[in-house]
Amino acid sequence: MAHTDHRLGAQVAQLARTWRAELDRRLNHLGLSQARWLVLLHLARQPDAPTQSELAAMVGVECPTLARLLDGLEAQQLVRRVTVAEDRRAKRVELLPQTGEIITRIEAIADQLRSEILANVDQQELEVFQRVLGQMQANLERR
Template sequence: MPQYSQHSFGLQLALLSRAWRAELDRRLANLGLSQARWLVLRHLSVMKSPPTQRELAQIVGVEGPTLARLLDSLESQRLVKRVTVPEDRRAKRVTLTEQARPLIEQIETIASQMRSEVFVGIAEEDVRRCEDVHERILANLTRE
């Protein structure tokens, strides 16, 4: 692939990511949530057991202090709680509250509607091909 095309691809990817996040933030604003907060709630909602803060930070892909601020905010909204791990008092497990469940359903509905609108006119095969390319690029980036 020519150097210019690779540069253009990376730039488009960055712009797409930023635009996607901004649109989702706009749609979630009336719920008092941003994509960052939604992402934390989403991960917690699909995990089999409550992760520690450190595990959740790795899964979400943020630094510990960033996650701590997100959790402070979600805790003040009574959507998550942090529970001390008996075998390590310094560690905290993060759990969803019952109040979070209906909100997560609302978020999923909003996100699903957005995806439906964003993918209009794009063939499923094209989406799969794009995912394959993204996976290969990610593998190249994370290869040691």
Template sequence: MNKDVDVFGPLLHGTARAWRLKLDERLKPMGLSQAKWRTLMHLSNAPGPLTQAEIAAHLGIEEPTLVTLLHRLEGDRWVARKNSSQDRRCKTVHLAPRAQRVIEQIKTEAFQLRHELLDDIPASELRTCVRVLDRIRQKAEKGNGSAKHNGARRARVGKNGQN
């Protein structure tokens, strides 16, 4: 067996988890848990309001779990839910003014952390890593239809490896 292949999955998962936990530490003083800041950032990156189903699909959680999270976010005045103009059976979620103001702080903290963690990685190695991860992601998504099936708006890796 190839040792690199065996450790790749756990290493990828552990790296993503450690990165998120570091960002959690920085955002906690703002009153933001990982569930909250991920939801706010997803809403801020979307081209328009999202339905609860779209948010749940993107976050990889069940809708009832999301509803509980949205109740908390709404109670803290981070988001507002409104009846959908296209489908009266569902609600769309909008960032509240309070969230609009904190989004830049979240982005700044994420930017600073990203630079701290990637600072000493040579650009050529980082480019290779981004290319390889993008190929693996594309291969994993190919043919499974999960993003299409659940209505998620998939994030695409940009030129600089950010989405």
């Protein structure tokens, strides 16, 4: 089945950019760049501390880029890198206890923005939209 609406990709990309930019603006007072709060959220959602290379893949950045981000987060005393006993070249990235409060604030601000964005969106339509996005992602990943 041929789809002729060429705007879809641009609309999805624009929504993602605008959403992330607004969240970044709302989190600015925490002294965290978009890249840094994204790293913190990825870490907070992991049951176990990932290695730097695992975290880089999750966040979608190269290892040297992540290393610079982690340097800054360590300077802010939000994370620490711990040597992996089985492979002394590898480092696991852990959130420090005091980071929990910042994560809670990030998530509260993100939840508020999500509520505003989804205001007046029918729940059933949202569920269909999420299924369609999931199928599109699966189609891309099969390539």
